[in-house]
Amino acid sequence: MPLWIPITIAAAFCQNLRSGMQKRLKGRMGTTGATFVRFGFGLPFAIVYLILVAGVNSEAVPRPTAVFLAAAAAGGIAQIGATFLLVYLFGFRNFMVGTAYSKTEPVQAALFGFLILGETVSPFGLLAVVAGVVGVVLISIGNSGGGSVLRGLGSREALIGIACGALFGVSAVCFRAAALAIADGSVAMRAALTLVVTLFIQSSVMLAWMTLRDRGELRRVAMAWAPGLLVGLAGASASAGWFTAMTLQKVAYVRALGQIELVFTLASSLFWFRETVTRLELAGAAVIVLAIFGLIAGA
Template sequence: MGLWIPVTIAAAFFQNLRSALQKHLKGRMGSTGATFARFGFGLPVALLYLGLYVGATGEALPALNAGFLFAALSGGIAQILATFLLVYLFGFRNFMVGTAYSKTEPIQAAFFGFLILGEAIAPLGLLAVVAGVIGVMMISLGERAPKDVLKGLATREAAIGILSGTLFGASAVAFRGASLALGDGTILMRALLTLAVTLAIQTAVMLAWMLMKDRDELSRVLKAAGPSLLVGLMGATASAGWFTAMTLQKVAYVRALGQIELVFTFLASVLWFQERITRLEFAGSAVIVCAILLLIGAG
């Protein structure tokens, strides 16, 4: 089994925790503040991880270059916009439809990976990616009839969700490109440095925006510093896993395997909370598991 597989599963687990905490923040601040919490409070954690790694190994930081900085900047801004749109969906009554369409990200990442990095996906891998997306949408849509999925395409929520997935896919490919552009350094060093630089860019961009346009929102973020720090901790830990996995493997495979996050949610619902599940949700989880097995075989 490739190292990228357990790293991706761990990243998906921490992302699940971050999403739950971030959704809780939405009640205490707006979409901009909840988005900033992920990056601004994640930056100190990322710098700590990088410092601990350098201190433990003595490895020198790779030299930055124009290609790396452009990819980090492009991916960072795309991820800000994608995160904002996803958090914004929480305010809609029918946000689950939009969220389901945002999960088309692995397919879009496969397209961007081929277009930008020239990375082709093997037929078995592409089948696994598509199957994983179908399984996630089955879980996300719950008891909604298939016709409702098609109707949902014409809604504002679906448009926001698809755009969010597009931006997430593009950002993931940009982050892989940034890490690969460093050239020198171990896999973990390149991943941690890419994470730290990206979060620094994202924090600076969002902080400048809020200082100019929304100082009240920045004040609300500071008042919720405790919960925001937890979001940053979970977010940075998840991102460190994602960046490491995407340095090791093609983005489409990593993001498709990352859909196991929905299986974690499903298992918690059934085993911990004793909640009733629908046949469609059960079938969706089974499809995701099959997709993961296909990915392991393809990867």
């Protein structure tokens, strides 16, 4: 089994854990603060991870290039926007669908990967990616009470989710571009350096924004430092996995396999948040699982 597959599955699990804790923070602070926690509290853990990678492999940290910094900055800004939209969705849709709508990302990532990096996917891989999105559509329709496809996809929540998925797709492609722009270093080192630089940029941008526009949110973030650290740890762990997997494999494949997060999300909705799940949502999750198996078989 290629190494990127178990790394992606682990990253998806950590991401679902982070999203669940992030949703709980939404009641203690605004959308901006809940978004910042993922980056600002994750940065110290990312730095520790970079130091460990350098120490274990006995390798020096590569010198960042201009292309690397530009790609990391573009990906970081896009991810801030995507995370803001995802957290915002939690305010008026349940946890399952708030995540599901953003899962149109793999198809969009395949498009952006082609436009930005010139990467293509095989016909079988594209079929698996599309099948996963079909599963997402079934989940969204199931939650809307069995309405039509057009009505389900035309809702405010769906449009925000699709925009969220587009920004996540752009950010993932930019992160891969940043890691590939580093000529020297192991896969783990390039991924770790990309993670640290990205989180530093994201934390700096959001700290500046809150300092200028919403200092009250800064106080609320500081008061929630304990759960914030847990979100940061889970977020940094997930990002380390995503960045490593995307350094090893094309973004479309990694993000398509990452749809397994919906299986974890379904479990969270049922057993953690005590939310109801419809038959269409279960059918959509089953389609996604089958798509994932097809992707793994063709990898």
